[in-house]
Amino acid sequence: MIATVVDWDALLQVIWVSLVAGVGVTAAWGFALLGSTRAIEVGRERRVAEAAIYAVVGVAGLVAVVASIVFGIVVLTGD
Amino acid sequence: MGSEIIVVIVVATALIFDFTNGFHDTANVVATSISTRAMPPKLAVGYASILNFVGAFISLEVAATVAKDVVEIQANSIGLLAVFGGLVGAIAWNLITWYFGLPSSSSHALIGGMVGAVFVAEGADAIFFEEGVIGKVMVPALVAPTLAFIVGGFAILVLYRIVGRMRPGPVTSGFRFGQVISGGLLALAHGTNDAQKTMGVITLALVANGTIAADDFHVPDWVVVSAATAIALGTYVGGWRIIKTMGSRIHKMDAAQGFAAQGAGSTVILAASHVGFPLSTTHTISGAVIGSGAAKRLSAVRWGVAGNIVVAWVLTLPAAAVIGGATYLVTRLFGTGAAGPIVVSTLIVIGTVLLFVRRSHQGAAPGVVPAAEGAP
DSSP: HHHOOOOOOOHHHHHHHHHHHHHHHHHHHHHHHHHHEEEEEEHHHTHHHHHHHHHHHHHHHHHHHHHHHHHHHHHHHHH | OOOHHHHHHHHHHHHHHHHHHHHHHHHHHHHHHHHSSSSSHHHHHHHHHHHHHHHTOOOOOOIIIIIIBBBBSSSSSSHHHHHHHHHHHHHHHHHHHHHOHHHHHHHHHHHHHHHHHHHHHHOOGGBOOOIIIIIIIIIHHHHHHHHHHHHHHHHHHHHHHTTTTSOOHHHHHHHHHHHHHHHHHHHHHHHHHHHHHHHHHHHHHHHHHHOOOOOOOOHHHHHHHHHHHHHHHHHHHHHHHHHHHHHHHHOOOHHHHHHHHHHHHHHHHHHHHHHHHOOOHHHHHHHHHHHHHHHOOOGGGGGGHHHHHHHHHHHHHHHHHHHHHHHHHHHHHHHSHHHHHHHHHHHHHHHHHHHHHHHHHSSSSOOOOOOHHHOO
């Protein structure tokens, strides 16, 4: 009976969105921290190229977090 | 005139329920941020209150589910009394579980109370048992904490892989700052899902009263604003109690775990709110907290908390349904006018005061806030 009464489309949507957003945003924040912290550390050692790469990773992580939150709120308020 | 008085009583009762929901759930929303020292307690509570208020305006899908998809109410005084019986059933069950220290869920109590009262008032045909109760309430209620557990667990494992070799100082500071964001999202999610349940019940009462036509369903703006205000005030007032007690009631978790748990809990609740599933936010947040702890070290988790969730899940719906049905019958002893709700409301107020007095003489109630106590 459960197979026919549950709105599987909605439930599966909740599952995949939660997994992608929950793990993805958390990981993106982790990369933002990794990039920004390492960029400062290697920058102090004058390793400019490496610092630039870490800075890009950090900025990309931060942009991903902000973009995900903004996108999520736009989707939620869009209906 | 009689039905107008009943509507006023139902709306007031629903808003009181909403207030107590915010009051009770403050711990779940702010505990993680405070225990990891991401935010000072006063700031965390104020911040959570504001975002609970804002969250109530984000979506109306859950309100629509509660008002349209679980029970069918007739536009007459019987329907109005059934809504009142359901609300009282939920409040009474919450009071009983609080008094005896049993685990519970306000959301499940509300749905259970409504189903029980409408079943007695209008018969089994008025309950959308399969697609409504099972499909939109019970199955999502089971899936959500499990999903939050898995997402919280995966998230913390991924985080440890990314930042595991870094110096703890900057990482901890970074995650504490991140918790300002994730804690805000969690408060937003809580306001979105829980305030909408009250909006749904008030709208149901307005349909029963004939104020809103059943085929022209909409949630009036004043309902949204009043439900948002009630849950935000409840969160704020409840916070002061939490600030006083949380030092001894909450186990420490690291900032990364707090961030992962809040992120997992908020994404599950927001995703479910978007498709209109009325969840137990307490159970979902608890699932995320336990998941982020279990992924680090299984033995660090209080598995009794998970057991409490299962017990609450099994008990709350039927118990609140029985009380909701019984309340409707008691109310009908006084006819279909306002006398029944007035008498029952008075009895509930007296009973609540007596329970509080008795409990205060016996000492603090055992913990019934799984997320607050379940932090690894």
